[in-house]
Every structure is written in C-alpha cells, then in structure tokens.
Amino acid sequence: NAGVTQTPKFRILKIGQSMTLQCTQDMNHNYMYWYRQDPGMGLKLIYYSVGAGITDKGEVPNGYNVSRSTTEDFPLRLELAAPSQTSVYFCASNQQYSYNSPLHFGNGTRLTVT
Amino acid sequence: DQQVKQNSPSLSVQEGRISILNCDYTNSMFDYFLWYKKYPAEGPTFLISISSIKDKNEDGRFTVFLNKSAKHLSLHIVPSQPGDSAVYFCAAPNFGNEKLTFGTGTRLTIIP
Numbered sequence: 576n577a578g579v580t581q582t583p584k585f586r587i588l589k590i591g592q593s594m595t596l597q598c599t600q601d602m603n604h605n606y607m608y609w610y611r612q613d614p615g616m617g618l619k620l621i622y623y624s625v626g627a628g629i630t631d632k633g634e635v636p637n638g639y640n641v642s643r644s645t646t647e648d649f650p651l652r653l654e655l656a657a658p659s660q661t662s663v664y665f666c667a668s669n670q671q672y673s674y675n676s677p678l679h680f681g682n683g684t685r686l687t688v689t
Numbered sequence: 690d691q692q693v694k695q696n697s698p699s700l701s702v703q704e705g706r707i708s709i710l711n712c713d714y715t716n717s718m719f720d721y722f723l724w725y726k727k728y729p730a731e732g733p734t735f736l737i738s739i740s741s742i743k744d745k746n747e748d749g750r751f752t753v754f755l756n757k758s759a760k761h762l763s764l765h766i767v768p769s770q771p772g773d774s775a776v777y778f779c780a781a782p783n784f785g786n787e788k789l790t791f792g793t794g795t796r797l798t799i800i801p
Contacts, residue, residue: 617693617695617790617791617794618733623788633788665733667732678735678789682732683732
C-alpha cells in the first residue's frame with residue numbers, strides 16, 4: 576500500500592520557470608491537500624479539494640494553481656517561480672473531515688527557487 | 690494570527706524519562722486536536738488525537754491532556770525512547786471547514 580506519493584523529491588528552479596508537483600494517493604480518499612513548510616514554521620495550507628472537480632483556496636494560495644480531475648491525483652502548479660516559493664511541499668489526504676480521519680502525508684518535495 | 694502555538698522550539702529529554710510537549714490555542718471553538726510526528730525527510734504522521742469533550746486520551750506510551758479553561762494541551766511520552774526523537778506538531782481544525790491549523794512544531798531530542 577503506497578499511500579500518498581509525491582514526485583519529484585527535490586527540484587531546483589530558476590526564477591520565472593514553471594513546474595508541476597505531482598501527488599497521487601491509492602486510498603480512495605475524497606479529501607486532498609497541499610501544504611508548504613518553511614523553516615521554523617508550521618505547515619501552511621495552499622489549496623485543498625473535497626472531491627474530483629472541486630478545489631478551494633487555503634491560507635497561502637497566491638502563485639499556485641491546482642486541479643482535481645480524478646480522485647487519485649492532485650497536482651500543484653507553480654506558473655512563475657519566485658524565491659519566496661522556496662519551501663518543502665507536502666501533499667496529504669483523508670477520507671472525511673473528522674478527528675477519526677487524520678491526514679496521511681506524502682514524504683514531501685523540497686523546492687529551491689534561485 | 691497564530692491560533693495554535695507551540696512556544697518551545699526544542700526539548701531534550703533523557704531516555705526513559707517523561708517528555709512533555711505543550712501547545713496553546715486561542716479559538717475556544719476547536720472541535721478536536723491532533724498531534725503529528727515528523728522525522729527528517731519524511732512527511733508528518735498522525736500520532737494521537739483528542740476530542741474537545743474529553744480531557745485525556747491515552748495510547749500506549751502517549752497521552753494527550755486537554756485543559757479547556759486554560760486553552761492548553763500537552764503530549765506526554767512515557768518512557769521516552771530514542772526513536773521518539775522527531776519534530777512534533779499540534780494541530781486543530783478551523784471551525785466549520787476542512788482546514789487544519791498547525792503549530793510551529795517542537796523538536797524533541799531523546800538523549801541515550
């Protein structure tokens with residue numbers, strides 16, 4: 576059981592470049608999330624989705640886009656990379672909104688923008 | 690506005706002793722609270738949760754205590770083991786939506 580899989584693990588981008596962070600889960604979870612973690616900070620929610628075709632903004636959505644065409648996949652798109660987007664990105668999923676349904680996280684993508 | 694706060698960035702504890710990690714919150718409407726554990730180069734993993742209607746939840750060596758009047762929760766690890774060395778995050782859901790708010794984390798180091 577793979578759980579939540581994120582690719583790539585590492586990436587270096589130049590300012591202005593674009594890229595897509597991939598996330599897929601095999602648990603048939605309805606809810607999926609993208610978080611970023613900056614040094615010394617907690618995880619900040621970028622975007623989330625409650626099901627295929629439905630997405631919504633989190634706390635820090637500027638500079639990012641998402642789509643959810645299938646239950647399994649939730650890619651995060653950076654269109655014009657900026658140094659402020661240097662961070663570790665985590666994708667997560669859960670079945671429902673409940674304390675009995677905690678988040679399952681991927682192992683993260685470490686992104687550096689120079 | 691940081692609704693969930695972990696004021697101790699780091700904590701060192703001798704192996705076999707008790708580790709106590711603290712978390713304060715500002716929103717009295719939180720339904721439940723969760724603790725996550727994170728090893729380097731891995732994603733956070735769920736550790737233990739507590740509903741706001743309880744004041745204690747225990748799972749093996751891990752116990753979470755909730756003091757609603759003080760808006761404070763704590764995670765106790767007894768006895769502490771080297772494998773407990775990790776960053777611990779407390780988290781709570783924003784009222785009425787699916788968004789979890791995370792604290793900034795406490796790095797726990799267990800000294801053999």
